Amino acid sequence: MRRNQTGTRPEFEHPESLRRLLIRLDQAGPDAWRSDPAATELMRHAATKYAALARKHGLDPWEAATAAFEAMRTPSVRRADDPWAVITRAVQITCIAEGRAHGLLCSVHQARRPRYSQFHDAERFSDRENQLTDYHPAFHATTSPFDDDDTHPDDLDGVTAAVSDAILLLSLLGWESNAARAAVEYVCSRLAESSSRAGAYESLRRDRHAQALLDLPSETWFRTLRILLGTPDAHLAGTNAGRGLLLRLLIGEPLSYLLHDNELVTKIIHSAPAARQKAQP
Template identity: 60%
Template structure:
């Protein structure tokens, strides 16, 4: 019996060629992926196709090929209008989770969970440009008898504003777990950024957080506009300019926000469940 070498030319990279190959492998049943002569060439082509994406996330091309292999065996890929597009998305999400897991020193499975999206990679205080005392109140020395009550009151106000923001989102059909993870991530970025405007711009470009939270760009951008407001200086003293979080921090009650038709429509119509259905 002669050994059959995989022929790269037989693996058609076009969507219909890929679909035909995947359907044949599926129809051949168990063991087809091990026996078929085209599989090795397909996986070699796939590793090359996603090599740059893998390097972008600090990973080996064959890790991308492995993620693609898992996706290729699913019905979603075989029935998709463009199988390569579905595979590319699956590979991208897996590589993001792999990179995130490596950075957080946790499993890829944990890194995929929304509640971990607010965490950043371990880092040394000495690697930061700003003084150590800027990062935790316990490291700051205030004059005796000064500001302790004020700090407690401020911290309580922030916690209340965060919880009310999450409650507002859940009342407008946002899943609670997604809402909490998203708001905690936004608050983390606010604490790290020099200004609200820079935090908003950084978050707007944060594709990694959006992928981990599994939010469409429509839902993510609507959430940022609602929570952080419009950075335009001309809008600074309007409800649109201030945003939900600021309005709650200055004492505006949650029930007042629920009477803001523009805000309710913005968040309600862009809730993940509705945005995904459109």
């Protein structure tokens, strides 16, 4: 392979020299890429030149060299003002598409299309700490008075009463009054900021600041959220466990009725911080 005047770089580093080499290889036929020493040297150079770009996208350098090879065989590269610039751009696009294809679990051809590339990478259920049913809206009930953005004065009175009754119920069943008020009001403040009950539950469940602020162990905090907001499991959406204490109070269930719900009463008693502290040795 001939060197340029400095003797340090291959001649095909110059755009015009590359153009002449590509034209010669094209005119010689497909076998020239296999037998011509200049073609071999060119591909080695391409693998080295685009190695960093390939690693950036998690690919092998020879995958980038393959993309360069595909570009070099096109007439547009031979006619370009700067063949190397066109090749570099083609390799960059291919590397991006390869990376997206790996993430989307589809072909590179599909990953190049905007209709597919707009999606996020595929995720395994095991990649997340939480179960899919805990955070994905497709598994949650969407009808809830807490989801309604149009709040009227009468609704505000009902919400205020529901919050007060929830605090009272927790206090009657073992919670210290100030702790019950702090926990219920914190949950309700986050619920008011969220677009849905399920979204508030997921946000609160991961809220380490709330646990520290309320001085509640993780297990007690999770129990409290399930009591107040309901269990997020889709198959329990229409049950008392799925509705949660706040929603049950909001739709008109009186305290006297809730006090006769043995399952709810047991859950509240077991969740009380004071009761759990006494149970510890």
